Amino acid sequence: MVTAQRDPLDVRVVADPRRLGELRNRLNGWLADRGIPEELADRVVLAANEAATNAIVHAYRDTEPGPVRLRAEADGRSVVVTVSDEGTWKPARPGAGPGGRGVLIMQESMDDVRIDRGTHGTTVTLRASAQHVPEITDTVEPDAERHRLDVRTVGQTTVARLHGSAHPVAATHLRRQLLAATCGGVVPLVVDLAELESVDGGITEALQAVAHAADGAGERVVVVAPTEAVARRLTGLNEALQIVRAS
Structure with missing residues (x-):
């Protein structure tokens, strides 16, 4: 206390x-x-x-x-x-x-x-x-090939394309990958899900955390959704998440 x-x-x-x-x-x-x-x-x-x-x-x-x-x-x-x-x-x-x-x-x-x-x-x-202790140990995905993140910089924006899928146990790993790519959420971020196999708990949990960090830094996270179903699932997760459909 x-x-x-x-x-x-x-x-x-x-x-x-x-x-x-x-x-x-x-x-x-x-x-x-x-x-x-x-x-x-x-x-x-x-x-x-x-x-x-x-x-x-x-x-x-x-x-x-x-x-x-x-x-x-x-x-x-x-x-x-x-x-x-x-x-x-x-x-x-x-x-x-x-x-x-x-x-x-x-x-x-x-x-x-x-x-x-x-x-x-x-x-x-x-x-x-004092009631909350953050997870400080490195989290390794059980299956290293389950998801892959390709990151590039376009101007002042980080563009991250996610391939495969992210099981809920990989949420911490994915969150840290995205936050590291955006210097803790202070750099504008676009997350492209066009190559994603499925949107499961690991994806939504990581995106919520990254959006919270970006919101705290006065930024937003743009998520490119491959289908209308994915867009609907992600809508409402966080006000700092802007969902757009893949062209």
Whole structure:
């Protein structure tokens, strides 16, 4: 149980990589003082560190370093951390190297991640509950040939064509493939199901999770459905899913 506190943590630093350790230590100490379970505290610090790193390294890339603010609260059910800056959002580029993994790490660590990108800065809101423990072990599909994902980049959009089928036990594996291809959901995604043999629980579960991540980042997921029956099955899964028929 997370105990609600009236005294949130509120730290403001200049965007300097040398201040990351201070932010982590302040947050870790605040969580410990409030008796937050160690597993939950570790997840929160990991995700907050990624959000702060993105703000410090990227928000002021072409300007003078500005402020980065970290605020943490416990609301009785969960811990909520916001990391905000007054800089400019730098869009991730899938396939352009090891960058863009910070949001993916946040998505894997937290129950909910929201990214608000505006003209006057970016705010990342992280929420995690002690009652929910994310699946952090790698999930390997029992049958490696059951589904195949072909990924390419068209402009700033990731296009993923799915072949075969995805059993429900492969949902986590497929979700991680799609999130990795879109840097945690911050890159526009088109999922092409034209070569899909069947739409089963693994597909719908993975698409729901990816759509939730994209919605939190202010993006949408376009799904190309091969038939009207598939389109009907996917309609209503998530408001961030846009279903279109294959031409």
